[in-house]
Amino acid sequence: MQPSDLLDCPMEPLSLRERRRDAILDAAEALFLEQGYERTSLAEIVKQSGGSLATLYDLFGNKQGLLHAIASRWGNEARSQPAECMAMTDLSNVELLKGYAHRQCDRMRSPRSVALMRMLISESLRDRDFALQIYRDLHIPATEELSTLFAEWAATGQAEIDDPEAAAKLLLSIVIGDSMLHTLAGLENEWLDNEELDWRLQPFLSHFRII
Amino acid sequence: MQPSDLLDCPMEPLSLRERRRDAILDAAEALFLEQGYERTSLAEIVKQSGGSLATLYDLFGNKQGLLHAIASRWGNEARSQPAECMAMTDLSNVELLKGYAHRQCDRMRSPRSVALMRMLISESLRDRDFALQIYRDLHIPATEELSTLFAEWAATGQAEIDDPEAAAKLLLSIVIGDSMLHTLAGLENEWLDNEELDWRLQPFLSHFRII
DNA sequence: AGCGGCGTGTAATTTACATTACAGAAAAGC
DNA sequence: GCTTTTCTGTAATGTAAATTACACGCCGCT
Missing domain, CATH: 1.10.10.60 (Homeodomain-like)
Known part of the structure; x- marks a missing residue:
């Protein structure tokens, strides 16, 4: 109509x-x-x-x-808001990845994400379907977009990444890391700042020869 | 008797x-x-x-x-069982750290740890004292023993670690990583095996020149 | 205007516990 | 062995909440 x-x-x-x-x-x-x-x-x-x-x-x-x-x-x-477009910029891959890490970290530490995660975990025993559904909707996409990007880099010689999916999970682990547990346990203000985040990325960047 | x-x-x-x-x-x-x-x-x-x-x-x-x-x-x-003695072996530092990572991972994925963590998170809103107490008792010691070890390595030239505490938290993040969230959300069987764990440690080991 | 649903407010109904009370049994101390 | 203190089983008490029932008012439709 x-x-x-x-x-x-x-x-x-x-x-x-x-x-x-x-x-x-x-x-x-x-x-x-x-x-x-x-x-x-x-x-x-x-x-x-x-x-x-x-x-x-x-x-x-x-x-x-x-x-x-x-x-x-x-x-x-x-x-409905499927992915942040990660290609098509004039940034170096290093800068791109740093920016991604910063944003991902911000996303995870938002009060809403934390509350969501806490609720998900609290209900996971009672209502497994609910927990799995949320988890899949929210986290699997993040891993996937990253691993696609890594695969592309590997294919075009911009990085030496043997296993893009594992690398994606590793990167997310580095970013989320123990901060998420800290926060979920009720200690606020324990998140990494951008400087420490960048510091954490160093080993990753050099190991996979991301430039 | x-x-x-x-x-x-x-x-x-x-x-x-x-x-x-x-x-x-x-x-x-x-x-x-x-x-x-x-x-x-x-x-x-x-x-x-x-x-x-x-x-x-x-x-x-x-x-x-x-x-x-x-x-x-x-x-x-x-x-009462304060720490696993990490020095005094004939292993290389690399092997030592790998072993530590494997054990830490096993510890975290035990059903008891997972259940504990889940309960901690579930109750953290209602009873902050309980959550904080548990969290401190169980996780802070892990970070501390590791960061002491790193500081020692750095002091004796066995590694180039500028910030032992940050390095300790990074290592734990790499080990625990997203697996903990997976598991807490109710997806079992998503933990890293020792092989992937070792793979994940590579960037860390080479960046900090641990030999 | 009048009719038929639909949304609303209120109040039953039911269930599940935390918490308390109590009378009898068992244990501890002498 | 006897007394006193401490357990035990069971049954109130009280509250909080999910779920249901119901009677009333509002709105769109013809």
Whole structure:
């Protein structure tokens, strides 16, 4: 019906039901991330989102259904902004990789990522599907884009990388490293700054002859 | 009554109360690690340990007190077997470090460590003291023994390590890396084998001229 | 205007625990 | 052996939350 839309049909005014649904998802997401899944009651969510408990049950079936709906929304989000374009710049590969590391580190240390990771881990025993789905949506893409890049470098002689996938995982380990565990354990402010990050990359860069 | 044993003051027969205490701690630890703290009921613990709910309350005050007692027992355990002696062998430093990495990796991937870490993270929002205490008892020592070793190597010209502590954290990151997150998220069997571990150490070893 | 759903607010219902109370059994100390 | 203190089993008590039921008001449709 809409005259023109490129992505994600923006025109239609969204039915009340759909706006309710979004509001509930927003509130639930915020509260789950802030307090954890178990410690957040459905009544609290509804109080914050407006609407009523009955509607929530009508939309999502039960509490776990709500969680899955959130997970699936995250997945869509992640898929809709697929990758940062890493080629096509005038930077050296070294600078490119450093920039990537900095951004990846920022991404991982954002309060939202940390909360997400914490929730994922907390629920992984109870609801394995939820945990696996989130994990795949969020982390596998990161590894893959990096390993594609490395493979390309290796193929064109810009680096000597025998196993691009292993190298990608190694790089992510170096970047995420123990900081993630620190943070998840509740010690904030323990992340690497860009200087230490660059220092950490040195062995990697020289070993794989990235220039 | 045993004729001879060396450590851990063996003689006294342990009062009933002390045996009860230990039994409750054992059962609680097992159940907490297996199911998580919140999902384990005190009744369940008592059913498994023997004894009665009233005794549990008498000994630990409440559920959180029980958790703290467990944490403090872990701390004592960790402190009582302080470090693996890393010097005094006829191995090369490279072999030494590889061996250390392998053992550290094994330690981290043991079901008990994983469960512990998961519980720590799950409870870190609710009970920050518990999380911090565990984290310090278990991880800081690992970093410290390694960084001491590196400092020694640097001082005696066996390696060119400008910042031993940073190097120690880097090494642990390389070893633990993303595997820990994989595992915490519920994907088992994603740990590095010794071969990949050695591969990962190469850049580190050559960069710091460890021989 | 009137009708049929749908969303809302409120309040039952149910369940699962933490926590407490208590009466009898067992153990410890003398 | 007797007393006192400490366990044990079981049954309240109280609370928090998920889930359901229900009666009412609002909105779009004809």
